Amino acid sequence: MPSEPESHLSADFRAALLQLFPGDQCHVDLPTRHVYGYDNSRRLQLPDAVLIPREQGHLPDLVRLCRQYGVAIVPRGRGTNTTGATIPIQGGVVLSFERLNRIIEINPDDRLAVVEPGVLNGDLQSALKPHGLFWAPDPTSAPFATIGGNLACNAGGPRAVKYGACRDNVLGLGAIDGHGRALRLGTRTTKGATGYDLMRLLIGAEGTLGLITDATLKLLPLPKASALLRALYADVETAAEAVTRIMRGNVVPSALEFMDATAIRLARDIGGAAISESGAMLMIECDGEPESVPWQLARLQEAASGRGLLELVQADTASATDALWKARKALSPALRTLAPKKINEDVVVPVSCLPTLVRATEQWSASAGFPIVCFGHAGNGNLHVNLLIDPANARHAEAARSVLAELFKTVIALGGTLSGEHGIGLDKRDFVPSAFNAATLEMMYDLKQWLDPDGIMNPGKLLPPADARRRRAD
Amino acid sequence: MPSEPESHLSADFRAALLQLFPGDQCHVDLPTRHVYGYDNSRRLQLPDAVLIPREQGHLPDLVRLCRQYGVAIVPRGRGTNTTGATIPIQGGVVLSFERLNRIIEINPDDRLAVVEPGVLNGDLQSALKPHGLFWAPDPTSAPFATIGGNLACNAGGPRAVKYGACRDNVLGLGAIDGHGRALRLGTRTTKGATGYDLMRLLIGAEGTLGLITDATLKLLPLPKASALLRALYADVETAAEAVTRIMRGNVVPSALEFMDATAIRLARDIGGAAISESGAMLMIECDGEPESVPWQLARLQEAASGRGLLELVQADTASATDALWKARKALSPALRTLAPKKINEDVVVPVSCLPTLVRATEQWSASAGFPIVCFGHAGNGNLHVNLLIDPANARHAEAARSVLAELFKTVIALGGTLSGEHGIGLDKRDFVPSAFNAATLEMMYDLKQWLDPDGIMNPGKLLPPADARRRRAD
Numbered sequence: 001m002p003s004e005p006e007s008h009l010s011a012d013f014r015a016a017l018l019q020l021f022p023g024d025q026c027h028v029d030l031p032t033r034h035v036y037g038y039d040n041s042r043r044l045q046l047p048d049a050v051l052i053p054r055e056q057g058h059l060p061d062l063v064r065l066c067r068q069y070g071v072a073i074v075p076r077g078r079g080t081n082t083t084g085a086t087i088p089i090q091g092g093v094v095l096s097f098e099r100l101n102r103i104i105e106i107n108p109d110d111r112l113a114v115v116e117p118g119v120l121n122g123d124l125q126s127a128l129k130p131h132g133l134f135w136a137p138d139p140t141s142a143p144f145a146t147i148g149g150n151l152a153c154n155a156g157g158p159r160a161v162k163y164g165a166c167r168d169n170v171l172g173l174g175a176i177d178g179h180g181r182a183l184r185l186g187t188r189t190t191k192g193a194t195g196y197d198l199m200r201l202l203i204g205a206e207g208t209l210g211l212i213t214d215a216t217l218k219l220l221p222l223p224k225a226s227a228l229l230r231a232l233y234a235d236v237e238t239a240a241e242a243v244t245r246i247m248r249g250n251v252v253p254s255a256l257e258f259m260d261a262t263a264i265r266l267a268r269d270i271g272g273a274a275i276s277e278s279g280a281m282l283m284i285e286c287d288g289e290p291e292s293v294p295w296q297l298a299r300l301q302e303a304a305s306g307r308g309l310l311e312l313v314q315a316d317t318a319s320a321t322d323a324l325w326k327a328r329k330a331l332s333p334a335l336r337t338l339a340p341k342k343i344n345e346d347v348v349v350p351v352s353c354l355p356t357l358v359r360a361t362e363q364w365s366a367s368a369g370f371p372i373v374c375f376g377h378a379g380n381g382n383l384h385v386n387l388l389i390d391p392a393n394a395r396h397a398e399a400a401r402s403v404l405a406e407l408f409k410t411v412i413a414l415g416g417t418l419s420g421e422h423g424i425g426l427d428k429r430d431f432v433p434s435a436f437n438a439a440t441l442e443m444m445y446d447l448k449q450w451l452d453p454d455g456i457m458n459p460g461k462l463l464p465p466a467d468a469r470r471r472r473a474d
Numbered sequence: 475m476p477s478e479p480e481s482h483l484s485a486d487f488r489a490a491l492l493q494l495f496p497g498d499q500c501h502v503d504l505p506t507r508h509v510y511g512y513d514n515s516r517r518l519q520l521p522d523a524v525l526i527p528r529e530q531g532h533l534p535d536l537v538r539l540c541r542q543y544g545v546a547i548v549p550r551g552r553g554t555n556t557t558g559a560t561i562p563i564q565g566g567v568v569l570s571f572e573r574l575n576r577i578i579e580i581n582p583d584d585r586l587a588v589v590e591p592g593v594l595n596g597d598l599q600s601a602l603k604p605h606g607l608f609w610a611p612d613p614t615s616a617p618f619a620t621i622g623g624n625l626a627c628n629a630g631g632p633r634a635v636k637y638g639a640c641r642d643n644v645l646g647l648g649a650i651d652g653h654g655r656a657l658r659l660g661t662r663t664t665k666g667a668t669g670y671d672l673m674r675l676l677i678g679a680e681g682t683l684g685l686i687t688d689a690t691l692k693l694l695p696l697p698k699a700s701a702l703l704r705a706l707y708a709d710v711e712t713a714a715e716a717v718t719r720i721m722r723g724n725v726v727p728s729a730l731e732f733m734d735a736t737a738i739r740l741a742r743d744i745g746g747a748a749i750s751e752s753g754a755m756l757m758i759e760c761d762g763e764p765e766s767v768p769w770q771l772a773r774l775q776e777a778a779s780g781r782g783l784l785e786l787v788q789a790d791t792a793s794a795t796d797a798l799w800k801a802r803k804a805l806s807p808a809l810r811t812l813a814p815k816k817i818n819e820d821v822v823v824p825v826s827c828l829p830t831l832v833r834a835t836e837q838w839s840a841s842a843g844f845p846i847v848c849f850g851h852a853g854n855g856n857l858h859v860n861l862l863i864d865p866a867n868a869r870h871a872e873a874a875r876s877v878l879a880e881l882f883k884t885v886i887a888l889g890g891t892l893s894g895e896h897g898i899g900l901d902k903r904d905f906v907p908s909a910f911n912a913a914t915l916e917m918m919y920d921l922k923q924w925l926d927p928d929g930i931m932n933p934g935k936l937l938p939p940a941d942a943r944r945r946r947a948d
Contacts, residue, residue, distance in 0.1 A: 154667040183913050221726070348665050462670075
């Protein structure tokens with residue numbers, strides 16, 4: 001809900017902003033501020049102005065101007081994040097990169113592409129395909145999510161299990177920090193041991209340390225063939241055991257997705273996949289040169305077999321494969337049909353701890369009295385844990401808080417972490433202190449202070465506000 | 475040459491040091507100080523004391539003590555680095571990790587190992603082998619280089635082309651920064667989007683930001699089969715073209731090594747490999763499951779074929795393969811037999827720029843009047859450029875300076891960087907400012923100041939001293 005329709009920007013600031021970004025690049029009208037005040041977290045908070053630049057040139061000036069006037073800058077791709085990372089909670093300027101969307105270079109010889117942050121992940125993949133190349137990160141939102149947003153959240157996706165997430169697939173970045181300094185980080189080479197690795201600080205920082213202005217992406221050869229197995233298990237525990245067996249083997253699957261019984265029902269009833277009732281399912285994919293697929297499949301079939309296996313079939317046509325993936329990708333929106341509200345976490349644990357985590361969620365669901373649906377990228381130990389609640393039910397809300405606290409505590413105790421690929425944003429920031437020791441947490445606050453001394457870069461995200469922290473310490 | 479045999483440490487400091495590290499953990503005698511005053515750069519400078527701790531517990535106290543007294547700490551593995559990174563140029567305390575060499579955990583289910591920094595790379599690989607696992611970085615010095623040293627320099631090696639260097643193969647670190655804070659960075663999971671990536675700051679930092687006290691390493695399944703091709707070319711240019719063709723293809727080789735004509739002669743005459751005279755050679759390796767090797771080989775053979783190819787043979791026995799690799803690994807020491815001094819650089823350029831770089835080195839050699847021998851990890855564009863000079867020859871020394879300046883200028887202009895895997899140390903630090911824009915360089919100095927405010931962590935390495943920088947700016 002918009003807290004305040006009026007803009008808080010001074011006339012001087014607005015004039016300076018318009019001078020830097022004239023014409024249709026700068027908007028202070030209420031409708032536009034509404035459109036850019038929400039994201040996929042379904043929160044809404046009005047910014048005071050919306051910038052949609054056509055050119056990069058004045059971005060350092062923008063940062064310096066905002067420093068001078070103490071105005072927040074909230075960088076934004078297409079707002080597909082689920083954590084509130086792009087909500088302008090302090091108002092200020094939302095900076096949309098949607099028009100800075102040029103693919104500057106595709107270089108097949110050096111296997112790299114240089115892009116502006118507003119390029120859609122899906123558009124880049126389409127442009128790379130004729131060259132026989134791809135960029136590894138493939139979040140479900142790829143067709144309508146930007147590369148800049150992917151980098152800000154260190155996005156992953158199903159194939160991260162074989163090919164890595166964003167941090168593993170970037171060579172270089174152009175960036176502007178909270179001082180307004182135009183940085184050039186990383187290289188155009190696949191190897192480098194010159195100076196400090198500052199580049200990866202910006203990846204996964206959710207825009208809290210600076211703006212990413214261009215990215216040199218590491219590309220991979222597009223596999224010419226792939227195959228998909230569907231394995232049904234009696235229960236979540238035996239499926240989780242199979243994940244551990246698969247990940248111990250010599251064939252790294254290009255996807256290893258897990259669904260519990262409720263997720264299977266949804267995939268069938270809403271996603272349209274022909275899957276029989278069972279306790280849990282794995283989707284196991286391999287890819288590579290055509291010659292490699294048969295023996296990869298054989299190895300994966302062997303590893304998938306064991307206690308609790310009910311059915312193991314290969315999706316033997318392209319349309320059967322597509323149908324399974326479509327059903328998988330429909331899960332997240334489909335969950336919204338089951339309950340008035342879903343709370344979606346994307347915790348990660350070491351793969352061997354998946355059975356423990358899955359068992360725990362079943363217990364929490366039973367005692368809380370609402371369904372908890374689990375699916376996700378099991379090969380990385382990355383589980384999407386969905387609490388399906390009715391926010392009007394006071395007991396649900398209370399129990400959800402306690403389940404979340406238990407969930408994060410359990411994940412940390414198992415050697416895991418709060419987020420695998422969605423990031424922290426607003427939703428999880430208050431749990432971040434539980435994920436690090438005091439010295440490491442202090443170092444994170446120091447880092448923020450160092451690169452953004454005035455606290456103007458996407459304030460209030462990723463870490464609890466420093467004053468709240470001081471209050472706790474008192 | 476030792477500049478000064480006497481220790482400069484105050485009696486108070488020495489007493490405090492002995493209290494923290496009693497018995498044979500602390501040495502101030504001249505012979506021990508000599509042994510720990512040099513490294514593989516062949517420089518020597520005496521430390522004032524040598525610490526060889528048996529326990530980790532007092533390392534934060536050590537940092538705080540050194541801060542209090544303004545004494546430098548130079549962390550050290552086995553001193554195999556070639557850049558002077560472990561020379562105690564300001565004296566102080568050399569901290570050897572050789573006794574902190576426990577493999578704390580090998581976890582095949584989660585594909586990770588936790589080690590202390592003093593574990594030798596080769597010892598870890600031996601311990602992993604029975605589990606069917608390996609850790610990717612494989613510098614030539616692996617049998618006698620420590621994991622801590624590998625991490626400090628972001629070491630690579632031949633198989634980095636397929637499996638990455640250190641930064642790509644670490645999950646978590648324990649570290650102590652220059653404030654004496656005990657940090658816990660990264661995770662035990664293969665995916666993570668919680669907070670800032672501070673871990674990779676320490677990797678490749680050459681001990682200038684803090685001490686690495688333990689590392690959680692990402693392990694990979696040991697390939698069950700491999701095959702090696704030897705390809706001879708008429709000249710370096712056609713060999714470099716073949717590298718580009720291979721790296722454009724869908725089969726990523728597990729090694730792609732380049733040798734020029736002089737390196738070939740050395741490999742034959744000193745390394746004992748049976749190779750006929752030619753302009754340049756590639757060693758092309760693939761690995762994986764046994765079923766995958768034949769078609770990988772076929773693809774690589776196809777890509778290796780083209781203009782200038784003289785001979786393409788498979789090393790068809792294990793002993794032929796070993797002989798080739800032995801000859802390759804003998805190159806670096808063998809070069810020392812050709813001239814009184816070698817200046818060994820390990821520049822990197824985008825793979826497509828290798829022909830340009832190789833051509834340039836030939837011209838520089840012709841005009842400088844001394845041999846320049848090139849070999850290295852061509853698949854990453856990482857070339858070891860060896861200037862073979864007689865330091866007694868004043869014209870050589872002068873020409874070498876000018877060749878180095880040209881080399882670095884060319885590499886930067888081609889979009890490459892100063893070091894691929896050896897790091898900066900003392901040898902290249904004065905060239906570092908040429909590799910970054912002013913804002914990025916300033917950020918590196920800021921980073922050093924932030925994590926090591928008293929400048930006690932391996933001072934004088936990786937960046938030119940800040941006062942020299944200020945002088946230049948005046």
